Amino acid sequence: MRIKLFLILLLTGWGYVLCAQEEKQEGIVFMENEPWSEVLRQAKEQNRLIFMDCYTVWCGPCKGLSKDVFPQKQVGDFFNAHFVNAKYDMEKGDGKMLREKYKEYIIGFPTLLLIDQNGKVIHQMAGFQKAEDLIAGMKAGLEGKTLPALQKKYEAGTRDFETVRDYVAALNGAFKKESIPVIASEFMKTIPLEKLMDKEVWGLVGAYITDPYTEAYQFVFKQIEKFQYRVGVNRYDLERQLGNGMADAVKEIIQITTKTTNADTLKIMADKEEVLREMLEQNTVKRFPTYLCKLAINDLRLTGKVDAMFRMMVFADELNILNYENDFRGGTYLYITEHVKDKKVLNGILKIMTADQEKANQTKSDLVRSNYYDVIAAVYTKLGQKDKAAEAKKNYEQLEEKKMVEMKKIFGVKDEK
Structure with missing residues (x-):
């Protein structure tokens, strides 16, 4: 009886081992x-x-x-x-x-x-x-359908949907994504805009429609409801995509007009702004009011209306229109500080920036903490309060140093001794 039981247990055990081995070999055998x-x-x-x-x-x-x-x-x-x-x-x-x-x-x-x-x-x-x-x-x-073969075929001038689709897929798979936006853009030039509502075509090029100055972007913007309901595009993702493209375009205008006084360049930027405003004023995409507000404030800067800039900034802050725009807010308040003479305005900026910095200091991570101490230092300097300006400047430098230390920790950079 004991021998029989032993044999049953032995065979059962081997059964488990064989099953385990078979299960283990389900995947790739390397x-x-x-x-x-x-x-x-x-x-x-x-x-x-x-x-x-x-x-x-x-x-x-x-x-x-x-x-x-x-x-x-x-x-x-x-x-x-x-x-x-x-x-x-x-x-x-x-x-x-x-x-x-x-x-x-x-x-x-x-x-x-x-x-x-x-x-x-x-x-x-x-x-x-x-x-x-x-x-x-x-x-x-x-x-x-290898990457070299598809690249050769594409460079020879083949632009049909299947070739472009397979080429983009191969580039994505190989993590060679830098050329895909150009390929998608070139392909869109070969098809009617209405073809973007074809689910396969949208799946190929839709994610690369981010430039507000292109016909494709403007077509999608105007037809956003159809893309949501007819094509089945996620409205949240599409708005974020269009919004990010618009944010970059607005940023470009502000950066360029801040650095130049060349009349021809300013005219080009004004024409670009007109194109953007036509879409921004329709307010059909999340955060478009924010970008419209930034352009309006920039226009006031270009016309030298510094007091009006301050009033619009305060108004925007009251409505939270510029939330998540910390760099723009800090830079704009610094610009107003440097160009305004009214002490009432200066004290207003000081109150706003001090409150913002106190709120920012509650953030646990130094890396993501906003640093408005440079603006505070500039206001104190303008008000003639040198000691407080020096203290604010020191705080600014210390926080920037902490940010750098935390950044080095994240990327594993060690200081040289």
Whole structure:
């Protein structure tokens, strides 16, 4: 009886072990840090491409892939059926040699490469990838839709939807995203604006419509309700996208008109502002009133109406129109301080900035804390209170130093001794 029980337990235990092993093998089966010559040999023997995961032990996204993506059954089913799978720590063994050999393709970690049997890279991806994206990206490489091939085809002048779509997908997968906005812009010039309401077309180029001066941006702005309900675009995301583009355009006008007195340049900026105002005054996108207010205050500066600038700033503050615009508020109050003579206005600025600084000082992180001490110092100087001006200036410098220290900690920068 005891022998029978022992055999049952033994067989049951082996069953659990076999199940565990089978479950463990659901994901990608890798040759890990094995001699590169052996990987090439198996690729030739099996007549397969090599999928190579280039990782380091300190890389967070690399660990994410290994823990959450590579073990998935759908991933294992695809990669085990089509590739010889290898992974290398790029800081030891053959990994160091491969890192040097393929350095033009390894832009960061993780880098994911498709390599032919002769050791030539034919496709690449980079960064953490969701299972579906990883499979789709490497399937494209397997089907010949490789980044080099698509780039060659695109540069030869091919601009059909499928080519542009696949090229953009390959660039995204390889984390070579810097040229995508230009590619999207060029493609939009080849299609009627109404095609933007095609879900596939929107999915390809929609995220790159951010320039308020373009016909595409203005079309989307005017048709925003249709994009929300007919195309199914998330209204919040679309408003944020349009708002960010508008914010950059307004910032450009203010920065340029602050630095120049050239009549031709100012005329160009005035014409640009007119284009923006036509949209801003419709107030259909979140924070458009903020950007309109900033332009109005800038116009007062250009015409030398400093007292009116102060009144509008106070009005905007009362309505919270300029919330989250700390740099603009501080810079504008500093400008008014430097150009106004009215002590009533100066004391008003002092009261506002002091209250703002006291509120900012309650922020735990020095890095994100607003620093208005320079404005406070300027007001005290203008009022002839030198001691208080010196104290405020010291506070400004100390806070800036704290910001720098915290920034260095975040990026792991050590001071040289």
